[in-house]
Amino acid sequence: MCSATRCATRSTRGTPSDVAAILSVANLHVTYRRAGAHIESLREVSLDVEAGECVGIVGESGSGKSQLCLAIMGLLPADAHLGGSIRFADEQWLSAPRERLERVRGAKLAMVFQDPLSALTPHLKIGVQMGEVLVNHRGVSWTVARAAALAMLSRVGIADPARCLDQYPHQLSGGMRQRVMIGMGLLCEPQLLIADEPTTSLDVSVQAQVLDLLAKMRRDFRMAILLVSHDLAVVAGLAERIIVMYAGRVVENARARDLFDRPRHPYTQALMRCAPELGGPLLARLPTLPGQPPSAGERLEGCEFAPRCAYATEHCRRHRPALEPLEDGRLVACHAARPA
Ligand SMILES: Nc1ncnc2c1ncn2[C@@H]1O[C@H](COP(=O)(O)OP(=O)(O)OP(=O)(O)O)[C@@H](O)[C@H]1O
Ligand SMILES: [Mg+2]
Numbered sequence: 001m002c003s004a005t006r007c008a009t010r011s012t013r014g015t016p017s018d019v020a021a022i023l024s025v026a027n028l029h030v031t032y033r034r035a036g037a038h039i040e041s042l043r044e045v046s047l048d049v050e051a052g053e054c055v056g057i058v059g060e061s062g063s064g065k066s067q068l069c070l071a072i073m074g075l076l077p078a079d080a081h082l083g084g085s086i087r088f089a090d091e092q093w094l095s096a097p098r099e100r101l102e103r104v105r106g107a108k109l110a111m112v113f114q115d116p117l118s119a120l121t122p123h124l125k126i127g128v129q130m131g132e133v134l135v136n137h138r139g140v141s142w143t144v145a146r147a148a149a150l151a152m153l154s155r156v157g158i159a160d161p162a163r164c165l166d167q168y169p170h171q172l173s174g175g176m177r178q179r180v181m182i183g184m185g186l187l188c189e190p191q192l193l194i195a196d197e198p199t200t201s202l203d204v205s206v207q208a209q210v211l212d213l214l215a216k217m218r219r220d221f222r223m224a225i226l227l228v229s230h231d232l233a234v235v236a237g238l239a240e241r242i243i244v245m246y247a248g249r250v251v252e253n254a255r256a257r258d259l260f261d262r263p264r265h266p267y268t269q270a271l272m273r274c275a276p277e278l279g280g281p282l283l284a285r286l287p288t289l290p291g292q293p294p295s296a297g298e299r300l301e302g303c304e305f306a307p308r309c310a311y312a313t314e315h316c317r318r319h320r321p322a323l324e325p326l327e328d329g330r331l332v333a334c335h336a337a338r339p340a
Contacts, residue, residue, distance in 0.1 A: 021048035021087075022191055022224055023072065028084035030067055030076065030248075039296045041067040043248040045084075046323070049192065054218060054225040056235025056256065058271065059245035060293060065228045066114075068245070069196045072226070073111050074101040089191060107137045110185035114197035116177035120169040126153075126180055127165030133187045148187065155220075156183040156213060175206035182213060189221055196228045211237060232275045236260065244268045247293045247304040250323055254330035264326060264337040266309045303334070311336045 030042040042064050049055050057065050070076045072086060074093065086093035089108055093101070113119040121129055130149035134140050140148070146165065153161035156179040169177055178198060185193055195214060199207040215238055218225055229235050235242055235256075242259045244252040244267065252265040263269045270289045291308040294300055302320050306312040316335050323333040 020050070022051045022089060023047075023049040023226070024085075024087040025068075025072070026085045026087075028068075028071060028086060029082065030064075030071055031081045031083075032077075032079060033081075034297075037297045038299075040299070041080075041248055041296050042071065044323075045245075045248070045250055047243055047250060047253060049224050049226060051191065052218075052222050052224055053241065054227060054239045056239030056242040057226060057228045057245060058230065058232055058235055058242060060271075060289075061230060062247075062293060062296070063245040064248040065230075065245060066196055067248070069111065069194045069226065069228060072194060073105060073109065075105075075111075103137070106133055106190075107188040108191045109194070110188070110190040110192075111194040111196065112178070112181045112185050112198045114200050116174070116181040116201075117169055119181060120177065122169055125166055125168055126172075130165070130180075130184050130187060133184060137188050149183075152183040152187055153180070156180070156186075156217070157209070158183075173206075174202050175209065178202060178206075178210050179213065182210070182217065186217055186221060186223075190223055192224045192226065193218075194226045194228070197230070198227075199234060200229070207234070214238060232271055244271065248296060249304065249333065250331070251305065251333045252330065253323070254328075254332075258328055258330055264330065264332045265305075265334045266311055266336065267305050270308075305334075 025048070026046045028042055028045040029040065032039040032041065045064070045068060047055070057068065059065055067076070071082060072088070072093070076082070082094055088104070127146055127149055130152070131142055131145035134145040134148055135142060149165060150161050153164050158164045158176060158179055164172070164176070164180070172180065182198070198214070199210050202210060211234065214225060214227070225238070227235050227238055239256050242254060242256050243250055244265060246267050252259065252263070252268045254264070259268065263272050274289055289308065294304050300306070302317040303309070303312065306316045309316065313335070319335070321333045321335045323331045326332055326337060
């Protein structure tokens with residue numbers, strides 16, 4: 001089934017009516033209490049990821065992308081209060097016992113972090129870190145685990161995998177570390193790989209290599225990917241569907257082609273204007289989006305984007321728009337984007 005049809009079959013909460021999603025997030029809220037203040041990092045977030053699908057998540061810094069990834073992984077801080085539902089592989093994730101989460105995490109569900117140096121354990125050799133994943137999740141011997149780690153390093157493009165197994169993270173380049181992280185995530189052949197800004201700390205040519213590697217691994221392992229970036233260009237080449245987040249909410253959820261052809265939320269339009277144009281003049285200054293998003297502790301009555309939106313009316317400032325389907329099946333939270 002094509003993504004447009006899929007979107008059309010979703011309810012207004014973004015939950016599928018007749019499609020089996022491998023991941024289904026519905027009305028997810030995450031709040032913290034800090035010094036008497038109520039901080040909401042995620043507000044009414046709903047989305048689905050189908051088996052084998054690549055979904056991109058974009059949004060400015062602070063829009064809640066990492067909070068969403070960590071919530072799905074069950075890795076939010078202990079004082080985070082979660083509401084709503086996260087279903088992964090037909091299991092209710094929020095109420096699952098901790099041991100169950102630990103078993104599934106790293107096996108069916110894996111995550112690649114923005115900064116592989118801090119995600120890898122500094123005092124353990126790569127071979128030990130990779131081996132542990134297989135020994136713990138698959139119950140194999142260390143000899144088998146080492147052989148599998150070696151094969152995986154070669155698969156993710158490490159030129160001298162045997163040497164790499166005996167190195168510490170700080171002895172590798174940024175690109176190699178990210179390849180190791182991806183390889184480590186894939187050891188148990190997960191159904192879903194969450195990649196949170198996997199290329200941000202890399203230079204442009206290594207960034208392209210890592211994205212190519214993710215695309216290849218996705219084909220080889222037939223896994224779904226949730227690819228997070230603040231940069232639309234990064235998700236453009238890989239994602240079939242793109243979810244745009246603003247101030248902890250989903251504001252647009254569309255097939256990638258539709259989103260690039262015709263962004264419908266004013267925030268998505270602004271993000272596109274701020275992205276560099278392929279083949280555009282090298283020295284051209286990129287426009288920036290004026291103003292700041294509301295802080296996670298601020299609660300506005302109406303649309304959170306209204307203070308920065310050129311089309312906002314009094315109605316927008318007073319009434320928050322729901323995430324609703326448009327005529328082409330995409331979901332948009334904007335009064336101005338509604339079909340007549
Ligand atoms: N432990 C925490 N306690 C309270 N608030 C938090 C905590 N972690 C994150 N937040 C808040 O949640 C909001 C979203 O943070 P998040 O890290 O998800 O943003 P992001 O979209 O990933 O940004 P970036 O692009 O910079 O990585 C932020 O406003 C932040 O202040
Ligand atoms: Mg982040």
